[in-house]
Amino acid sequence: MSVSVAVCLALGEWWPAPVLAAAAVVAVSGYERLRPAPGLRSVQVHEGGLVLVSADGGEETLPWHAIEATEYSPGGLRGEHEHGRIWPAGAGEPLVLAHLRGLDGLFRELEDRLSPGLRAALHETLRAEGSVRFARGRLTVTVGGLAHRPPHPLAATEAYRWTEVRSARASGLGELEIRTHSAGLPLTFPVPNARAAADFLEDLRTASAR
Numbered sequence: 001m002s003v004s005v006a007v008c009l010a011l012g013e014w015w016p017a018p019v020l021a022a023a024a025v026v027a028v029s030g031y032e033r034l035r036p037a038p039g040l041r042s043v044q045v046h047e048g049g050l051v052l053v054s055a056d057g058g059e060e061t062l063p064w065h066a067i068e069a070t071e072y073s074p075g076g077l078r079g080e081h082e083h084g085r086i087w088p089a090g091a092g093e094p095l096v097l098a099h100l101r102g103l104d105g106l107f108r109e110l111e112d113r114l115s116p117g118l119r120a121a122l123h124e125t126l127r128a129e130g131s132v133r134f135a136r137g138r139l140t141v142t143v144g145g146l147a148h149r150p151p152h153p154l155a156a157t158e159a160y161r162w163t164e165v166r167s168a169r170a171s172g173l174g175e176l177e178i179r180t181h182s183a184g185l186p187l188t189f190p191v192p193n194a195r196a197a198a199d200f201l202e203d204l205r206t207a208s209a210r
Contacts, residue, residue, distance in 0.1 A: 045109070050086075062088055064113055069192035072107035072174050086110070087192070111195055118196035123203070134176065134197060135189040141201065144208075146178070148187055162208035168201035170194035176201075 044051040049063040068087045071094075075082035084107045085094035097103060125132050132141045140147045145161040166179040176191040176198055191197050 067114060070107060070110045070114060071192040072104060114193065115196040118193050119199050122200040134191050139189050162205045165205050168198045170198045
C-alpha cells in the first residue's frame with residue numbers, strides 16, 4: 001500500500017548532514033498530524049523511498065536501496081524521549097526524528113520495507129567476508145555459530161555453535177535478543193534493524209539443523 005508521510009524537521013543543516021529534530025507528521029495510514037510550525041522542512045515517504053523537501057520546495061530523493069539502516073527507540077530509558085534514526089548511505093550522521101505522534105508506526109513501515117534487502121545484504125557480507133559483526137564487535141556471527149564479547153573488559157568471550165542457540169528475535173526495545181540453551185538470560189544487543197538481524201541469525205540457525 002502506498003504511504004506518504006511528511007515529517008517536518010527543525011531548521012538546521014540540510015541533508016546529508018545531521019537533521020536535528022522533528023516537529024510534525026501528516027496523517028496517512030494511521031499517522032496523526034501535530035501542530036505545524038512555520039519554516040519547517042519535511043521528509044516524505046513514498047513507494048520508491050524518501051523525498052527530502054527543503055523550505056524553498058527543493059527536493060532530494062533517497063531511494064530505499066540508499067538507506068543503510070534505521071533505528072527506533074520507544075524512550076523511557078534513563079529519561080530518553082521517543083526517537084528514531086535513519087542512516088543514508090555515505091552520510092556521516094543519521095537523520096534524527098523525534099517528538100512525533102505515530103513515530104513507532106512510521107518506523108514499523110520503514111522496517112517492513114527495508115528488512116528483506118538488509119537481510120540479504122547480511123548474507124552477502126557473510127559470504128564475502130566470512131563473518132558479520134554487530135554492536136561494535138560485541139557479537140560476531142559466522143556460518144558455524146556466534147561469539148559474544150561481554151562489555152566487561154576482563155570477561156572471557158563466549159562462543160556458541162548454532163545447535164546451542166535456541167532463538168533470535170527483535171525485542172520491543174529495538175534490540176537483538178538471542179537465547180541459548182545454556183544461558184539463563186538472553187543475550188541482548190542494541191542493533192539497528194534488529195528484525196533483519198534476527199531473521200538473518202534464524203536463517204543460519206535453521207540451515208545448521210538440516
